Amino acid sequence: MTPRKERMTAVSILLIAVSLATFFGLRGCDNLKEYFFDPSEVVAGAVKKDQEFRLGGMVKENSFKRTAGSLDVRFIVTDFAEDVIVRYSGLLPDLFREGQGVVATGRLNDAGEFEAHTIFAKHDENYMPPEVAESLKTQHPAKTSEPRP
Amino acid sequence: MNAFMNWFYRMASPPHFYRWSGTAIPWFLVPATVLAVIGLYLALVTSPTDYQMGDTVRIMYVHVPVAWLSLMCYTSMAVASAIGLIWRIKLAHAVAAAIAPAGASLTALALFTGSLWGKPTWGTYWVWDARLTSYLMLLFLFAGFALLRNAFSDVQRGDRAAAILAIVGVVNIPIIHYSVNWWNTLHQPASFSVTKGQAGIDSSMLWPLFTMLFAVTLYLVALVLMRTRNEVLIRERRKAWIKEVLVK
Numbered sequence: 416m417t418p419r420k421e422r423m424t425a426v427s428i429l430l431i432a433v434s435l436a437t438f439f440g441l442r443g444c445d446n447l448k449e450y451f452f453d454p455s456e457v458v459a460g461a462v463k464k465d466q467e468f469r470l471g472g473m474v475k476e477n478s479f480k481r482t483a484g485s486l487d488v489r490f491i492v493t494d495f496a497e498d499v500i501v502r503y504s505g506l507l508p509d510l511f512r513e514g515q516g517v518v519a520t521g522r523l524n525d526a527g528e529f530e531a532h533t534i535f536a537k538h539d540e541n542y543m544p545p546e547v548a549e550s551l552k553t554q555h556p557a558k559t560s561e562p563r564p
Numbered sequence: 565m566n567a568f569m570n571w572f573y574r575m576a577s578p579p580h581f582y583r584w585s586g587t588a589i590p591w592f593l594v595p596a597t598v599l600a601v602i603g604l605y606l607a608l609v610t611s612p613t614d615y616q617m618g619d620t621v622r623i624m625y626v627h628v629p630v631a632w633l634s635l636m637c638y639t640s641m642a643v644a645s646a647i648g649l650i651w652r653i654k655l656a657h658a659v660a661a662a663i664a665p666a667g668a669s670l671t672a673l674a675l676f677t678g679s680l681w682g683k684p685t686w687g688t689y690w691v692w693d694a695r696l697t698s699y700l701m702l703l704f705l706f707a708g709f710a711l712l713r714n715a716f717s718d719v720q721r722g723d724r725a726a727a728i729l730a731i732v733g734v735v736n737i738p739i740i741h742y743s744v745n746w747w748n749t750l751h752q753p754a755s756f757s758v759t760k761g762q763a764g765i766d767s768s769m770l771w772p773l774f775t776m777l778f779a780v781t782l783y784l785v786a787l788v789l790m791r792t793r794n795e796v797l798i799r800e801r802r803k804a805w806i807k808e809v810l811v812k
Contacts, residue, residue: 422650430731437735450693451748471748508687510616518686518750535686540755542621543766544612 451518454497462523470499470529471518471537479513492517492529503531510536576653578796579805585789592789596782603775611772621769623681629777631674631699633784635737637667638702641709642734645727655792657723658799660730661713662791666784668706675703686750694743695751698736705733719799 416424451471452461462468470492478491487504490513501519511517516537521530543551574580607625614621641663648656678696679689690696709726716722744753755764763770800806 419650419652426646426649426731429728430734433732434735437739441739450691450750453748508685510685510687515616533687535688535691535750537750538616538685538752539764540752541764542614542617542624542755542769544768545615546612547766547768548615 453494454492454499455494457499457523457529458497465522467520467522469518469520470501470531471516472499474511474513474515474517476513492519500528501531502528503534505532505534507534508536510538515539576651576655578655578658578800578803579809581655582793582796582809585793589786589789592782592786596779596786599775599779599782603772603779606772606775612766612768614769617685620681620684623677624769625772625776627674627677627681628773629780630670630677632777633780634667634670634674634702635740636781637663637670637784638705638730639734639737641667641706642730645730648723649727649731654720654723654799655796657727658795659788659792660709660727661723662788662795664706664710664713666787666791668703668710670784671699671703671706675700691750693749693751694747695740695749698740698743701736702740705729705736709733 451469454470454472456462457470472492472494475491475493475498480489481487482489485504486506487502488507489500489502491498492501493499501521502524503519503521511534516539518535518537519529519531520533520535524530575584603625607622611622611625613619641660644656644660644663647653648660682691683689709730712729713722713726716725741754743749744751765773797806
């Protein structure tokens with residue numbers, strides 16, 4: 416082997432070794448990597464009671480209710496398989512709306528409802544002017560409510 | 565292939581590179597400036613507002629090109645480092661050294677514009693999700709590369725140590741790119757997909773974005789060439805050809 420081929424092999428081995436180490440390292444810490452749990456995981460019991468976690472999903476259409484004269488709100492977060500009821504008191508981000516993604520931080524109460532202390536809106540990967548969104552809604556009503564949390 | 569290898573070996577000669585880059589830089593810098601002016605006008609004035617975010621969408625025209633190119637910078641830096649290690653080409657190490665601060669600045673700018681966008685959109689400047697965290701790592705990798713290279717008094721030893729760091733760190737690039745698909749993140753998934761060939765961005769917003777992308781790319785090529793020339797001048801300062809060049 417020429418010295419150049421030797422160095423080429425050394426660099427390749429280094430790259431493969433580091434990739435493998437990272438791959439298994441990331442696979443190993445399964446619980447660290449999820450930023451939020453979806454409703455199916457919560458219903459299946461993925462989180463312990465009284466444990467603080469983040470719940471992510473879509474705000475279900477027609478599920479949003481505000482208690483009159485207060486900041487208390489209640490809505491359903493869904494992943495189109497399971498639903499979780501969320502209660503929250505406070506200001507909501509501008510992008511918060513039904514049919515949009517949301518990430519709530521808090522914990523489950525005794526009734527199995529999620530009591531959130533922080534709400535983040537999640538943006539999807541679609542960008543368009545209002546007129547396009549309007550015409551999409553009238554032409555393909557299904558397209559604007561894609562099941563993509 | 566032979567012609568390419570010839571070009572490659574000729575480019576590896578610092579005097580040849582120095583002369584070639586001197587004439588090449590304006591060919592990148594001038595179109596970059598023109599495209600940046602057009603791109604910014606399209607992005608800030610004529611492009612429409614978003615149906616959800618309103619005017620906040622305009623941050624995307626800086627954030628997305630800068631973030632994409634920071635990944636491109638890191639990959640180029642790692643490739644240049646590998647070429648330098650394997651073929652023992654000093655100019656390749658000079659290129660890697662020239663890319664690092666440019667890449668770090670782009671990364672910092674992407675982090676800054678991203679958090680400005682995050683506050684009105686998500687409701688927070690920063691979260692520790694997989695995308696944001698792995699992207700912050702990129703900033704540390706660029707900084708680590710520059711620091712490690714300068715930590716040696718011998719330029720060649722610094723080059724080699726930093727090159728290994730650059731190659732090791734390249735595993736972070738696919739992690740950043742796929743973090744939004746592999747894990748649940750607050751950051752949205754990519755709007756473009758080469759394999760699916762679809763764009764989640766309306767064409768009225770896509771053109772300003774591409775104009776900005778080309779502008780930043782050309783600017784970056786010019787910047788890296790300029791910085792590499794300076795690196796070459798410093799590294800070869802005792803060589804005879806430098807005197808010839810500078811006297812002229």
